[in-house]
Amino acid sequence: MAQTRTEKIVIDGLKARQTKERNFKFFGIFAVALAIAFLAILLISICSKGLPGFFQYYATFEVELTRERIDPRGDMSDQSLFEGEAKKIINEAVLEFTGAKKRNEKKAARSLLSNGSDLRLVNFVQKNTDKVNSRQKIKFALDDDADSFFRGYIKKQTPEKQRRLNDIEINYLEKMNEAGIITYEISDYLFFGSASRNAEMAGIKGAFIGSMLTLAVCFLIAFPLGVATAVYLEEFAPKNKFTELIEININNLAAVPSVVFGILGLAIFINLFGMPRSIPLIGGLVLALMTLPTIIISSRAAIKAVPPSIRDGALAIGASKMQATMHHVVPLAIPGMLTGTIIGMAQALGETAPLLMIGMVAFIVDIPGSITDPGTVLPVQIFMWADFAERMFVHKTSAAIIILLLFLMIMNGGAVWLRRKLERRW
Amino acid sequence: MRISHVMTTLAISFSIAGIAEAREQLSLAGSSTVLPFATIIAEEMGKNPSFKTPVVESGGSSVGKKGVCDGIGTEYIDIGNASSRMKTSELEYCDKNGVDLTEIKVGYDGIAVANSIDGQTLTISKADLGKALTAEIPQEDGSWIPNPFKKWSEINPSYPDIEIRVYGPPTTSGTRASFVEMVNEKAYCKKDTVAKKALKAINAKADKCIAMRTDGAYIEAGEQDNLIVQKLQEDTSAYGIFGFSYLDQNTDTLKSAVIDGGEATFEAIASGDYAISRALYFYVKHAHVGVVPGIAEYMEEWTKHWGEDGLLSDAGMVPMPDDEQAKYTKAIKELPKLTADML
Numbered sequence: 020m021a022q023t024r025t026e027k028i029v030i031d032g033l034k035a036r037q038t039k040e041r042n043f044k045f046f047g048i049f050a051v052a053l054a055i056a057f058l059a060i061l062l063i064s065i066c067s068k069g070l071p072g073f074f075q076y077y078a079t080f081e082v083e084l085t086r087e088r089i090d091p092r093g094d095m096s097d098q099s100l101f102e103g104e105a106k107k108i109i110n111e112a113v114l115e116f117t118g119a120k121k122r123n124e125k126k127a128a129r130s131l132l133s134n135g136s137d138l139r140l141v142n143f144v145q146k147n148t149d150k151v152n153s154r155q156k157i158k159f160a161l162d163d164d165a166d167s168f169f170r171g172y173i174k175k176q177t178p179e180k181q182r183r184l185n186d187i188e189i190n191y192l193e194k195m196n197e198a199g200i201i202t203y204e205i206s207d208y209l210f211f212g213s214a215s216r217n218a219e220m221a222g223i224k225g226a227f228i229g230s231m232l233t234l235a236v237c238f239l240i241a242f243p244l245g246v247a248t249a250v251y252l253e254e255f256a257p258k259n260k261f262t263e264l265i266e267i268n269i270n271n272l273a274a275v276p277s278v279v280f281g282i283l284g285l286a287i288f289i290n291l292f293g294m295p296r297s298i299p300l301i302g303g304l305v306l307a308l309m310t311l312p313t314i315i316i317s318s319r320a321a322i323k324a325v326p327p328s329i330r331d332g333a334l335a336i337g338a339s340k341m342q343a344t345m346h347h348v349v350p351l352a353i354p355g356m357l358t359g360t361i362i363g364m365a366q367a368l369g370e371t372a373p374l375l376m377i378g379m380v381a382f383i384v385d386i387p388g389s390i391t392d393p394g395t396v397l398p399v400q401i402f403m404w405a406d407f408a409e410r411m412f413v414h415k416t417s418a419a420i421i422i423l424l425l426f427l428m429i430m431n432g433g434a435v436w437l438r439r440k441l442e443r444r445w
Numbered sequence: 446m447r448i449s450h451v452m453t454t455l456a457i458s459f460s461i462a463g464i465a466e467a468r469e470q471l472s473l474a475g476s477s478t479v480l481p482f483a484t485i486i487a488e489e490m491g492k493n494p495s496f497k498t499p500v501v502e503s504g505g506s507s508v509g510k511k512g513v514c515d516g517i518g519t520e521y522i523d524i525g526n527a528s529s530r531m532k533t534s535e536l537e538y539c540d541k542n543g544v545d546l547t548e549i550k551v552g553y554d555g556i557a558v559a560n561s562i563d564g565q566t567l568t569i570s571k572a573d574l575g576k577a578l579t580a581e582i583p584q585e586d587g588s589w590i591p592n593p594f595k596k597w598s599e600i601n602p603s604y605p606d607i608e609i610r611v612y613g614p615p616t617t618s619g620t621r622a623s624f625v626e627m628v629n630e631k632a633y634c635k636k637d638t639v640a641k642k643a644l645k646a647i648n649a650k651a652d653k654c655i656a657m658r659t660d661g662a663y664i665e666a667g668e669q670d671n672l673i674v675q676k677l678q679e680d681t682s683a684y685g686i687f688g689f690s691y692l693d694q695n696t697d698t699l700k701s702a703v704i705d706g707g708e709a710t711f712e713a714i715a716s717g718d719y720a721i722s723r724a725l726y727f728y729v730k731h732a733h734v735g736v737v738p739g740i741a742e743y744m745e746e747w748t749k750h751w752g753e754d755g756l757l758s759d760a761g762m763v764p765m766p767d768d769e770q771a772k773y774t775k776a777i778k779e780l781p782k783l784t785a786d787m788l
Binding site for chain 1: 481488492500693
């Protein structure tokens with residue numbers, strides 16, 4: 020059978036078209052593979068650096084907890100314990116163990132335990148008041164240099180001048196190791212410690228609570244405002260030039276660089292209202308401004324997705340516009356609104372730029388007790404740790420990144436779960 | 446319903462007014478070079494339960510010097526940190542806002558030039574280091590050409606026969622500003638006879654030399670010194686410019702260049718044998734002393750730790766000589782007002 024002209028064109032072009040399709044598929048797969056490869060590299064590098072950050076070295080010493088020395092005022096108050104001789108008691112235990120006699124030996128012995136060991140002893144005493152006036156074994160964190168020695172970053176073979184621990188210090192550390200008092204355990208400082216310049220004592224608790232307070236303020240302001248705006252614009256507002264202008268501006272706001280909101284926050288909340296710097300209240304307000312457009316846009320999309328027949332049905336049986344919206348449209352749109360909100364919140368959780376202007380990019384040791392206490396947030400903590408010179412901060416930084424990533428995953432996972440659970444199909 | 450709304454609004458506005466008045470902790474901001482040391486002091490002070498730990502913000506020296514002079518009141522910072530001294534123009538801004546200050550020097554920070562321990566040690570004069578890095582080189586005939594040197598050995602055959610590649614901080618950094626001033630400008634352009642003649646010919650000042658090369662020989666590696674340290678560990682033929690404390694923490698992988706016969710070591714910086722270093726300052730606002738609790742105690746905390754065996758020298762800050770320590774301990778007690786003729 021002879022080919023018609025059309026068949027000929029189709030058959031001739033077939034190969035080229037198939038090649039095109041194959042190439043297109045190949046590019047698609049290549050793009051996905053590249054993205055996965057980058058993600059894998061990121062995760063591997065963070066985990067390989069970060070997992071050791073969850074652990075650190077401790078040394079257990081037996082200390083004599085004499086009441087008069089620890090608690091000179093005798094009332095067990097913070098001030099009294101601070102004035103006590105916690106540090107001296109620990110140093111005596113270390114000196115006794117190492118047998119240091121000369122001045123430089125004593126100096127070496129004293130430098131091996133964390134600078135915050137006295138706080139640890141005071142905490143122990145506060146928690147175990149019944150154990151005062153006895154000998155107790157207490158686990159103290161090693162100083163970050165000593166920690167680096169056990170991790171193998173400081174080697175005995177390197178000439179003494181080129182390493183941060185001298186021969187005496189290394190001898191003492193080896194002696195401790197032989198005596199079996201050195202342990203490698205999950206770092207309690209990482210989870211329960213606050214910001215510190217001593218790498219071994221640094222933890223995320225302060226920043227974590229700061230993040231939670233900030234996000235709480237952000238949610239309480241942005242969610243109701245955003246949803247109300249979306250409902251009004253979608254259901255009640257007249258469609259005219261003015262609402263169109265508002266609509267365009269909301270879309271534009273979503274694209275404004277986040278640092279601009281920080282400048283706005285500085286100008287309004289701090290300079291105009293005279294609120295103090297560095298507090299989660301202002302952080303939350305600024306982040307709320309930033310997430311509002313995201314929430315409004317996603318809420319409007321969710322409301323638009325509710326079929327008009329639902330409204331018509333409600334109106335037909337005599338419901339008012341308000342009732343139709345509140346009883347029927349909004350409940351059906353809630354899953355979409357929540358998804359948008361959670362994604363907006365997750366974005367806010369990772370922001371540092373808008374917080375720079377309002378003083379939340381700061382070194383803050385005290386854990387914030389309320390939204391008006393100075394506080395910082397997790398990404399800021401990561402940013403600051405990444406810049407400190409001490410070697411141990413590298414691990415702590417990556418460990419904190421892992422924790423932040425876990426949080427983002429949980430939040431995004433929550434968004435997916437909510438959508439699945441509440442979603443309705445028509 | 447209405448009334449309760451009004452009440453809540455009132456309650457909220459009152460509580461906002463309430464927080465505007467009180468601040469229980471010190472607020473500091475400024476140089477990222479001073480920050481690692483200021484935070485040590487803040488943390489030590491915070492161990493005392495009578496005081497809240499001061500809040501230390503970063504931002505750079507200019508933020509510290511300008512921020513402290515923005516005004517009087519608890520919405521402004523109490524103390525500004527700086528790694529470069531206040532200029533008369535900056536002090537004028539303070540006077541305009543009615544802010545009286547005292548200047549306290551706390552110690553020194555060296556700027557290290559270093560490379561990987563596996564690479565070739567760079568033994569160089571400060572003038573030649575400036576010559577290798579400045580953007581334009583003057584010629585005998587008084588003209589200026591883009592820096593022609595590709596390898597260190599082209600400047601002097603005794604230098605390493607490898608390409609000039611130096612990682613360093615960007616223009617926003619105080620470390621960079623101090624480096625170009627001390628090396629490019631003072632050691633090279635103001636001393637070199639050809640450069641002096643060429644500068645005169647075009648009637649320019651020596652700060653023409655502070656521009657760094659942009660042809661790939663000088664690579665801006667970002668504000669974070671840790672990034673430069675990591676780059677040097679990977680790239681053994683490159684050199685880096687960064688704060689001394691980062692070299693101090695990484696002596697197992699990095700080594701200092703020998704500049705004018707001196708290596709960047711703690712002792713050499715303290716004695717002045719290693720000449721690329723700058724002073725660190727903080728500026729305290731008089732009007733806040735006694736109003737915000739803990740300012741006097743914070744300053745006193747510095748004097749406890751800025752000595753030879755103190756916590757700060759462990760972290761890489763180079764202490765002041767004894768007479769300077771005594772001078773600034775006195776200044777902390779007496780708070781002399783900073784005036785233009787002191788600068």
